[in-house]
Amino acid sequence: MPPRPVRQLQVLDALRAAYERTGSTPELTALSRSLGISYSTLREHLRALEAKGKLLVESRGPGRSPRLTLLGVPFGVPLYGEIAAGLPIGTYPTPEGHLALRGRPDQFALRVIGDSMADRIENGDVVLLHRAEPYRPGEICAVRVGEDETTLKYLDWPPEDPHPRQYRLRPHNSAFPVVTVAAQDLHVEGVFRGLLRGDVVQDLIIEGSE
Numbered sequence: 001m002p003p004r005p006v007r008q009l010q011v012l013d014a015l016r017a018a019y020e021r022t023g024s025t026p027e028l029t030a031l032s033r034s035l036g037i038s039y040s041t042l043r044e045h046l047r048a049l050e051a052k053g054k055l056l057v058e059s060r061g062p063g064r065s066p067r068l069t070l071l072g073v074p075f076g077v078p079l080y081g082e083i084a085a086g087l088p089i090g091t092y093p094t095p096e097g098h099l100a101l102r103g104r105p106d107q108f109a110l111r112v113i114g115d116s117m118a119d120r121i122e123n124g125d126v127v128l129l130h131r132a133e134p135y136r137p138g139e140i141c142a143v144r145v146g147e148d149e150t151t152l153k154y155l156d157w158p159p160e161d162p163h164p165r166q167y168r169l170r171p172h173n174s175a176f177p178v179v180t181v182a183a184q185d186l187h188v189e190g191v192f193r194g195l196l197r198g199d200v201v202q203d204l205i206i207e208g209s210e
Contacts, residue, residue: 011045012054020078020095025068076206077101078108083142084151085114085121099204106131116171126201129190140192146185
């Protein structure tokens with residue numbers, strides 16, 4: 001069994017990873033299961049982390065998982081790695097920094113590589129996305145194709161079919177092909193909400209957030 005400080009660091013890392021991924025901390029039952037420790041042991045580690053000033057544990061009443069607030073988590077919209085506007089590229093596991101923008105926990109940013117969305121979205125732009133499903137066909141979405149490839153495209157499907165078997169990934173640049181993907185092989189990571197271009201991106205990166 002790892003020493004207590006090591007296990008506490010594992011708990012803290014798991015909480016931070018969940019926050020970066022979803023914008024919230026997980027329920028304690030699920031967290032204890034994922035870490036392979038008992039619920040009572042997890043509570044001990046949380047009390048120790050609270051005493052060290054790493055997080056705040058607030059009761060939400062009997063029978064409910066406490067509210068956990070991570071202390072020292074960078075403010076802003078997390079900027080993950082690159083997403084392809086072209087051929088799909090690998091997924092983005094952890095943020096490379098944060099942008100000094102006021103955003104919701106379900107917002108994130110990605111740096112665009114490629115020209116398939118030009119001249120709407122250019123190579124090197126940073127796109128702002130919302131973790132949600134698209135409301136209608138034709139919205140620009142960051143999608144995961146298969147297990148570990150992501151791309152940025154217009155997402156099309158027949159408007160009369162709310163549960164299509166296939167989706168079309170359509171580029172803005174007509175020099176690139178439209179790709180058809182089976183529904184079971186596609187997952188929407190986020191819906192496009194805006195972009196940043198040029199030197200403003202570097203100006204917004206929070207110093208020390210990487």
